[in-house]
Amino acid sequence: MASNDLVVGLEIGTSKICVVVGEGRPDGTLRILGVGQAPSRGVRKGEIVDFETAMKCVHEAVVDAEQKSDVMIRSIYVSVAGGHIQSFNNRGCVMVPEDRDEIDEQDIEDVKVSAREVSIPASNAFLHSIIQHYHVDGQDGVLNPVGMLGEKLEADFHIIHGVRNRIQNTIRCVKELPLEVEDVVFSALASAQVVLTQHQKNLGALVVDMGGGTTDYILYVDGAVKQSGVLGIGGDHVTNDISMALRIPMARAEKLKLEEGSCVLGNCLPGETILLKDDSGFAGKEIERETLNTIINLRVREIFELLKRKLEAEPFINYIGAGVFITGGCSLLDGIEHLAGESFEMPAHAAHAQTIAGLTSAFENPQFSTAIGLIKYAQAVQAERPARGFRRLIGKFFSYG
Ligand SMILES: Nc1ncnc2c1ncn2[C@@H]1O[C@H](COP(=O)(O)OP(=O)(O)OP(=O)(O)O)[C@@H](O)[C@H]1O
Ligand SMILES: [Mg+2]
Known part of the structure; x- marks a missing residue:
């Protein structure tokens, strides 16, 4: 396949690196060919803190994506996040x-x-x-x-702007592989391209991408972006709270959150417990289910309250007709829609990528939203290019509206 038909999106997340390969079709649609993944190391709160390690992980994810989709990747659209992003x-x-x-x-x-x-x-x-x-x-x-x-x-x-060197670190991490960087895109802007329909953007919608280390958000009113940003807090903080409060190792706390955790309170039988089996270096433990859910509820509620307070600095949150759309790995938390609905006092939905051709259930993972969104973003930019005499401006950081 000619490589210029390929569009590749890369998210260097705090928890995982995700590479999505899309193929441009003659009819103008895009089809997802494959998704490559690797656990992320060297990234904290959405920012690279160990360049060499992060680069190795990105390489691993790229190779995985190449194998899964049977293509050679030469250039990539990459997302950026981190608390330095402002708007x-x-x-x-x-x-x-x-x-x-x-x-x-x-x-x-x-x-x-x-x-x-x-x-x-x-x-x-x-x-x-x-x-x-x-x-x-x-x-x-x-x-x-x-x-x-x-x-x-x-x-x-x-x-939207951010600290130049931190954005450049992401670009360099890709260029050293060596791969070409087509564009750098704010992560929530990418996610919104596939989580929301144009109709929902027109009605007014808030996308909250809750990952491991960051909660990225973008708010649309009348089809236009009005607010966006990043909170340096995410699912890892929930895991950390569980680990600290229940005095169990982080890996155990993460497993417990994924397998048993819920944001919903008052849903357990009185005295209902979960038995954590002993393991090498861990004596085993019995914990109350309601205690676990309370820890999760409090932290997720706090993240929503922080975000709400940030958004309320401007009036736009009052014009959201379609509601809140939670994506990213934390959207898989049981009961998160209910909690988001309560916190934001509007309808809330857990969402994954939807508005792209060739999406099969294998790709319906909210952890892929940003990387799949990059593909959709790229498609929109490329459609604009001839009309706007588009120039490649990496180094200057440009924009698509
Ligand atoms: N089934 C699940 N239930 C609850 N939480 C989950 C589930 N699966 C993943 N998570 C949580 O989602 C988070 C990772 O999400 P995601 O992959 O979107 O993050 P990321 O993109 O790597 O990080 P970031 O965007 O913050 O840099 C982790 O905190 C993980 O515990
Ligand atoms: Mg993410």
Whole structure:
């Protein structure tokens, strides 16, 4: 197969590395060919902390993906997360030159540049400028101003930025393999591409990708991204709490969470216990089921409360018609929809990638949402490329809206 038909997404997560291989079809759709995985080491809270180790894990996942999908991978779309990622909304404005009365592609580029004329920390780089709405001579709700008559073009953008070196570490980790980096994409933006339909984005929706070390989020109102960010807290904290509170090893706590854990309180029989069998270096233990669920409930509730408080700094959370969509590995926690619904006071759903062709049940894992989302993102960017005279800007970090 010609390699330029392939689109590959890579998530370097805190718990696992995931590589998804997609194939572009002549009819413009994409099909998933395979998913490669490797346990993640050298990553904390979504950021690389041991370069050599992380690189080895990425290599392992890439080789696995190559074998599963029977292709050679040359280039990759990679996601980034981490507490350094920040965002804000800003409006750009350009005047159309007097010798021309039609808005053209250059004006679209210029208005994006204008929206970025705000000071961000010197150590940071722009990751995305995502278009929300255009306004032409004060007319709101313009979807595509190219070709329209106008004197003044304004545009609202959601702008995402992060610490340049940390983003570069992710890029270098891939380039050293050596693989080409096609683009760097904020992880929740990638997940949202496959977790939400366009209709849900239009109704207003919040995507919460709860992984091992981070909880990444992105909020849509009227089809446009309004808020996004990362909390450096995730499922590993739940496991850690279980380990500390019940005085059991981390590996045991993780297994217990996955096999027996629930966010729901008051669902157990009085005095119901779980027997942890003895193991090398572990004497075995009997623990109360309600105690386990209380530990999980408290931590997950805290994560939701923290996120809610962050979101409430702006009014957009009040305009979410479709509700909250939880994805990432933690969305597999029993009862998480109920707890999210209670915390955010709106309908909540556990979600995995849906809106892509060729998805079989084998790929219906919420831990793959980001990597599968990268494929969908890539498809959208590539569809835009010829129209927008797209240039590859790795190093400058560019954006798709
Ligand atoms: N069946 C399950 N029930 C509960 N939790 C689960 C289940 N499966 C996985 N998890 C949890 O999901 C988390 C890993 O999720 P995921 O693979 O999405 O993280 P990641 O992408 O590697 O990390 P991050 O995005 O935070 O850097 C771990 O905390 C793990 O314990
Ligand atoms: Mg993740």
